[in-house]
Amino acid sequence: MKLRWTSVAWSIAYLLLLLSLLTSLSIITIFFLIVPVVVLYSTLNLRQFIMHLVPIWLITMIVAIQLEGRLGIYVAVLGIFFMVPGIVMGRLYKKNASALRVIFTTGITTLVEMLLLLIFATVVYKFNLAVYVKDIVEFSVAPMRAMADINPDIADIxxxxxxxxxxxxxxxxxPFALIISSFTMVVITHAICRPILESMNYSVSKLRPAREWRLPRSLIWYYLLAVLLEYFVASNITGVLAAFVLNFMPLVHIAFTIQTIGFVFFMAHHRKWNSFLPFLLSLVVVLIPPLRIVGIIDLAFPLREYITRPKR
Known part of the structure; x- marks a missing residue:
């Protein structure tokens, strides 16, 4: 009985999250959209899961169409699209997969879903991404251009x-924004769902301790290649290759920042620092991007092995 009422509560939460997409809160609530799906799929069998989700989807479609007309179908479709990554994550939880595999697989699934959703909006609703981005940029720059009209010194800017x-x-x-959004949504979902499912006596794998975070060393060579393309032949590359370099570099920078944070926690563990200190230093690493060079050095050289090597 307790589990049944818990499932009903999560179904209601999912319905509210879907309906929130009709409001200005959607920019926040969309990052929590797959949480109820993961909890429901992980705690119910397939028949029970379908019995909970179908009424939610029908109610969402009816309410959305009543409020937004034909555009309301988009919200209902959004619910179906983001149900898929939730099912993928829930299925991996049931298989007791590692946390890293859960995050990576679900992140890729979410990214593919976002691309399909963009294609759907383009084909069905004639959505033009280039025009939309142009409108957003012009809207954002408009106040600054108004200031430029008053101050001629910044008019050229x-x-x-x-x-x-x-x-x-x-x-x-x-592409960079879609990748970051996808994996941010998945990381938030895992961070919320793991303690919830464990409190319901379901086993969910944890991520490795931060001190053990290490990226593949081959990333250094990809990074060097991208740097060469960016600084030596950037003026001669266009199209897909230029977009690849432009999107790849910030992703690698984030990866090196994560590697640096892993090294900070490794040092804190090895030196037995106060448990609060690595969190503070990690915040400093995030706020001061050049510090990611520590992560590059840690990845390129056996820095951790040197630190832990017994002193003669």
Whole structure:
């Protein structure tokens, strides 16, 4: 009985999250959208899961269409699309897969879902991503251009060429934004679902301790190749290759930041520092991006082995 009422509560939470997509809160609530799906799929059998989800989807579609008309179908479709990564994560939890595999597999699934959703919006609703990005950029720059009209000294900064360049840059960075959004959603979901499921006596794998975080050493060579492309032949590359370099570099920088944080926790564990100190230093690493060079050195050289080597 307790489990049944818990499932009903999570079903209601999922319904509210779906309906929140009709409001301005959607920019926040979308990151929690697959949490109820994961909990329900992990705690119910397939028949029970379908019995909970079908009524939610029907109610969402009816309410959304009543409030938004034809556009309301998009919200209902969004619920179905993001049900898939929730099912993938729940299935991996049932298989007792490692946390890293859960995050990676579900992240890739979410990314594919976002791309399919973009295609759906383009085909069905004639959504034009380039025009949408241009409108967002112009809306964001409008207050600064108004200031430029008052202060001629900064008028050249916010010229039409600047706005066009910013629009083009933003459009090229869409893949990076989709990747970060996908994995952020999955990491948030795992961080919420793991303690919830464990409190319900379901076993869920944890991520390795931060002190054990280490990336593949081959990433260094990809990074060097990207640096060469960016600094030596950037003026000669265009199209897909230019977009690849533009999106790959910030992703690698994030990876090296994670490696640096792992090294900080490793040092804290090895030196037996106060448990609060590595969290504080990790925040410093995030706020001061050049510190990621520590992660590059840690990845390129056996730095941890040198530190732990017995002194003669």
């Amino acid at each position: 916010f010229s039409p060429e600047f706005v066009r360049g910013l629009w083009n840059y933003t459009l090229q960075m869409i």
